[in-house]
Each structure stands twice: as C-alpha cells, then as structure tokens.
Amino acid sequence: MENIYLIIVLAPLLGAIIAGFLGGSIGRKGAHWVTTAGVGIAALLSLYTLKRFALDAEAVFNGPIYTWMVSGGINMEVGFLVDQLTAVMISVVTFVSFCVHVYTIGYMADDEHNWPKESLAGRNSYQRFFSYISLFTFSMLMLVMSNNFMQLFFGWEAVGLVSYLLIGFWSVRPTAIFANLKAFLVNRVGDFGFILGIAAIVMYFGSLDYREVFELAMDPSKGFADKQIDIFGGVSLMSAIGILLFIGAMGKSAQVPLHVWLPDSMEGPTPISALIHAATMVTAGIFMVARMSPLYELSETALSFVLVIGATTAFFTGLIGIVQNDIKRVVAYSTLSQLGYMMVALGASAYAAGIFHLMTHAFFKALLFLAAGSVIIGMHHDQDIRNMGGIKKYMPITYWTSLIGSLALIGFPGFSGFFSKDAIIEAVHHSSVAGAGYAYLLVVAGVFVTALYSFRMFFLVFHGEGPRDEHAKEHIHETPKVVTIPLILLAIPSVGLGYLTIEPMLFGDWFSGVLHVSAQHNVLAEMGEQFHGSAGFILHGMMGLPFWLALGGFLTAWYIYMKDPSIAERIKSKAAPLYTLLDKKYWFDEAYQLVFAGGSRLIGKLFWFVGDRTLIDGLLVNGSARSVGWIAGVVRHVQTGYLYHYAIAMILGLLLMLTWFVIV
Numbered sequence: 001m002e003n004i005y006l007i008i009v010l011a012p013l014l015g016a017i018i019a020g021f022l023g024g025s026i027g028r029k030g031a032h033w034v035t036t037a038g039v040g041i042a043a044l045l046s047l048y049t050l051k052r053f054a055l056d057a058e059a060v061f062n063g064p065i066y067t068w069m070v071s072g073g074i075n076m077e078v079g080f081l082v083d084q085l086t087a088v089m090i091s092v093v094t095f096v097s098f099c100v101h102v103y104t105i106g107y108m109a110d111d112e113h114n115w116p117k118e119s120l121a122g123r124n125s126y127q128r129f130f131s132y133i134s135l136f137t138f139s140m141l142m143l144v145m146s147n148n149f150m151q152l153f154f155g156w157e158a159v160g161l162v163s164y165l166l167i168g169f170w171s172v173r174p175t176a177i178f179a180n181l182k183a184f185l186v187n188r189v190g191d192f193g194f195i196l197g198i199a200a201i202v203m204y205f206g207s208l209d210y211r212e213v214f215e216l217a218m219d220p221s222k223g224f225a226d227k228q229i230d231i232f233g234g235v236s237l238m239s240a241i242g243i244l245l246f247i248g249a250m251g252k253s254a255q256v257p258l259h260v261w262l263p264d265s266m267e268g269p270t271p272i273s274a275l276i277h278a279a280t281m282v283t284a285g286i287f288m289v290a291r292m293s294p295l296y297e298l299s300e301t302a303l304s305f306v307l308v309i310g311a312t313t314a315f316f317t318g319l320i321g322i323v324q325n326d327i328k329r330v331v332a333y334s335t336l337s338q339l340g341y342m343m344v345a346l347g348a349s350a351y352a353a354g355i356f357h358l359m360t361h362a363f364f365k366a367l368l369f370l371a372a373g374s375v376i377i378g379m380h381h382d383q384d385i386r387n388m389g390g391i392k393k394y395m396p397i398t399y400w401t402s403l404i405g406s407l408a409l410i411g412f413p414g415f416s417g418f419f420s421k422d423a424i425i426e427a428v429h430h431s432s433v434a435g436a437g438y439a440y441l442l443v444v445a446g447v448f449v450t451a452l453y454s455f456r457m458f459f460l461v462f463h464g465e466g467p468r469d470e471h472a473k474e475h476i477h478e479t480p481k482v483v484t485i486p487l488i489l490l491a492i493p494s495v496g497l498g499y500l501t502i503e504p505m506l507f508g509d510w511f512s513g514v515l516h517v518s519a520q521h522n523v524l525a526e527m528g529e530q531f532h533g534s535a536g537f538i539l540h541g542m543m544g545l546p547f548w549l550a551l552g553g554f555l556t557a558w559y560i561y562m563k564d565p566s567i568a569e570r571i572k573s574k575a576a577p578l579y580t581l582l583d584k585k586y587w588f589d590e591a592y593q594l595v596f597a598g599g600s601r602l603i604g605k606l607f608w609f610v611g612d613r614t615l616i617d618g619l620l621v622n623g624s625a626r627s628v629g630w631i632a633g634v635v636r637h638v639q640t641g642y643l644y645h646y647a648i649a650m651i652l653g654l655l656l657m658l659t660w661f662v663i664v
Contacts (some may be wrong), residue, residue, distance in 0.1 A: 040098050043094035
C-alpha cells in the first residue's frame, strides 16, 4: 500500500510539473489531459484506500518515507499517516478536485477574453491554470497525509502559496491582485500563531512526530496536562499550544476575525472558488484541529475558545449573505457560516461530527459553486443576481442540481447536509464546555439564516420573469456536458451520502483510535444512546426546532422574493442601519484598512521622512555636500594670491608651533 500512497500524492504533482513547464509544447489539450488524468488516478486510488479501510480492515500506515535531516535529535522527514481520517480526507479532496478539473475544461475554454491582447501574462494561461489547481491538490494531500508537524507546515504553507497564485490568476485586474495580497497577508497572521504552536510543541515535547507527541501528552506520568508556562502570569501549556494552533486554523479556515480574505477570493475563476471553499485550504484548519484532538482534549480553555469563535462565525457571517447580490459571494458567505458550524463541533469535542460535516459540505458546496459558474457562463459572465431570474427553463440541469445543493445546504431532511448539521446542533446541545449555551443559540438561529439567504439566491436566479438583459435572454442556454456532468456527479453524494455514513462515522467505530475524546466530553456517545438508524434520525429531526426554522427561512424567502418582491425594498428602507451594517460587513475591511494598512503606511511614511529624507538624504548625503561647500567657501578666502598674506600666515604658524613647544 505504501506505493499506492506515494502515487496518490505524486500523480497530481507530476501533472502540475508537466503542464507548468511544458505547457507551451503540449498545448491546451495536453495540459488538461495530463493534470486531469493525474488527479483522476489519485481519486481512484483514494477511493480504493477508503474501501480497504471500510471493508477489508486495512491496517493503519504510519511511517517515514524520506528523512531530510536530523538536528538535535529531532527528525525532519516526509512521512505518511494513513488511517480512517486520512482515507476520508483524501477521497473527498481528490474526488472534488477531479470534478473541478473536468469542469474547468469547459469553464476556462474561452479564457482569452480575460486578457488584453498585448498581455504576456495571458500566454499559455489555460495550461498554467491547470498546473496550479493540480499543484493545489498535491499540497492538500501532503497536508492531510502527513505524520509529523514539519510536513504539516509544508502542506499548510503550500496551499496558502498556491491559493495566492490562483486568487490573483487574472493578474491584469487590480481587484484580483488586491484580493490575493489580502489573502496572503491575513493568512500570514494566522500562520504566525501556527508556527509558534509548533515551536512550543518542539520545545516541550522534543519531537515533530504526531505519535510521539500524542503519547507524551496523554501520559499522566509526564504531567503535560497540568504544566504551566510563565507567560501572562502563568498559562496552561496545553491551552497555549491549542490556542496558538487554532489561530493558524482561524486564518486558513476563515474564522472571525481572520475571515475577511475568503469573500474576496471570489476574484479568482469559479473553479478555484469551488476548490478552495469545498475540499481544500479552508478545510485544512478543520482537519488539523481534529487530528490534534489528543492535545485539545487536555485543555477545556482551548475547546471553549474554538467553540465560541466557531459559533460567532457561523451566525454573523451568515447574516451578511442575506444582503449580497453577487452570486458567488452569497455562496462564499455560506462557506464562512458552514466552517463556523464545523468549528463548533470541534469545540464541543464532537470531532467526528465536524469531519462528517466537512465531508458532506465539500460535495454540496462544490456543487453550488460550480452551478453558480454554470449560471455565470449562461449569463455571459454577469454575476449580479438582480439581473437574473427565470433561468430554470433555459438551464434545467443547472436548476435541478442547484436545488439539490441548496436543500443539502439548509439541512432539508434526507439530504446529506441535514444529517451532519443536525448532529452538530445536537452535540452542542449536549456539551458542557464553557460557551456551549451561547453556541447553541447561534447555530440554531443560523439555520433560519441559512435557509433565507440560500433560497433568496435560488428564487432570484431561477424563478421570476427572466433575465433583465435582453441579449442574455436571447442567448442563454444550458452549458456543455463537460460542465454539467461534474454537477451531476456532485449532486449524487449531496443527496445520499449522509444517510449511508452517519451511523459508522458518528456512532460506530470508524474513528476509533483515530480521534481521541475524553469521557467527560463524549457528547456523541450520549447521542448514540438515542440513535435508532438514519430513518429514525430523520423523524427525530423533523420534530426538532432546526427543521421548523429551516422551513421558516424557506417560506420567508419564497414570500419576499416570489410572492411580493416589494417587501424586500420596504424592509431595506425601514431597517437601513441594519442593512448598512451587513452591507459593510460590520466594517471589518474598513477597520483593517485604517488600522493595519493605514498604520503600516504611516510607519512607512515616518521612516521615509525621519530616516530617509531627514537623516540619510538631509544629514548624510545633502549635509555632507553642504559641509564640503561651506568648508570650501571658507578655505577659498584664505587663498588670496597676495604674498604678504602667506607670509603673515607662516609667521603665525611658526609662533603657534613655538608656543606649543614651550608649553609642552
């Protein structure tokens, strides 16, 4: 199996290298074939790995592949840890990535119009894009398959780097350059905390290997659970490590207040929006916290921090989605909200529920993004949902797959999102971690918000009179099969995956020995006592408050945007301050621009004025020149050309010398 694991990682990398360095030689077809084939091979082998763990009792693989160096007794190596968690993650990552690769062939077919004719950056852009997304897949696979913190950090930074390249792919657009720089800088803030957490682990545990660190942390005789470190008057070591690692997750998984980069990442092409928001990058933080469950279980403070931040993100970013008019940004804010739900599950120690929602969300969110891209193609790249409407009759496949994705997103009974979202809400309800009451109120209220913004977008796009633009109305049609087939492939797990997998993943032994939960935090075990199969879970859910709130959000969206659209304008005018608050996204961007960007510019101006202009130019450069000029002006008066002046100077000099000798 070790060779299979190597192929899973290296196949996308090989495709990326060929398309990137030989793109001009192999052409557009060669680039998309080699990269899609590489990711396709990785997807097939990943599903085979998942089958081996699910049906054949495959043994966990944990070992080094290549030792880079040994320093101070610490091994720095490339190694794989392939267990049930890894099998789920690589299957999700590679399958979604494969669908995105196929979809990209259709979506980017006409990419030339996005580049000025004289732009050199537009040359071989199609091949370069495929190279990037294949490299993105490789980076994520290295992250989720790692068995040590060094490789984890490599994958962590690699997905950040490639996301920077992809968000700013259309580099001739200033908005794209601003967005990718914003994503890069915000993630650097999170990554600073992340690397401090890893440094603390190396400092106190003396190892980068997961297994060694986890064994030492859980060994009561070592005393790490109670160890205090001398910062801020004394802080628990495990709390400090947990919070520092989570700060990294706040950046990658876009949690408040490091969430501001994710909506702006919509400046990249739609395929990368789907890949970033569904299966890669933003899920890295969720995966990391779940993998570190042995450490988080030793700090209720860290768990509470994760819980509160996740709940805040889930509710308040969801509210922003209600007022967005860009189709991709509505889906982007739903991603922020759903990531918050996953974090809430992790904070409640329901790690399996968080991974379960990560898995189901990956499929229906990729579906919604790719469906949005299909609509954008049909609307000739108009992304404003206010200009749409009535698209159902023109694009039936996009319509039905979007409906499936929307129902899964709001947690409609029977769809995959229903099982994972309801499980998270129930887990938080059972949790005793500090902040659980606050989190429960927000995640329950978030159900109504999710249904409202999801079906606001759905009704405005697919129902109503029709596109406002007559040219679009005349030319709109269903997108090619290379676009619609990935939609259908993603719609299938969006419907039935949750029903089939909830029992083994949440209440069975699928994650036994992989995710560690202490007895006092085991909320899923409490829930499992009342679990009576998937059908029973559906019936129980239909009697609960979240179902009725989702139904209320759906009916509210229908009444406002279908029955009487004038209500929306009346609400907007009467609740203008609230609308402005949401439209401005709580002024996070403005505050960051003022404090951090403005502060950085102010510091730069200070250094320029005091350091460069005053000290260097004024004192050293220009000051030296002025001093030389002044001295020259003085000395010039000495050189008069009169002999008696020189004689007097010689006599005075002689007197000074005699005086000196007499005194000495």
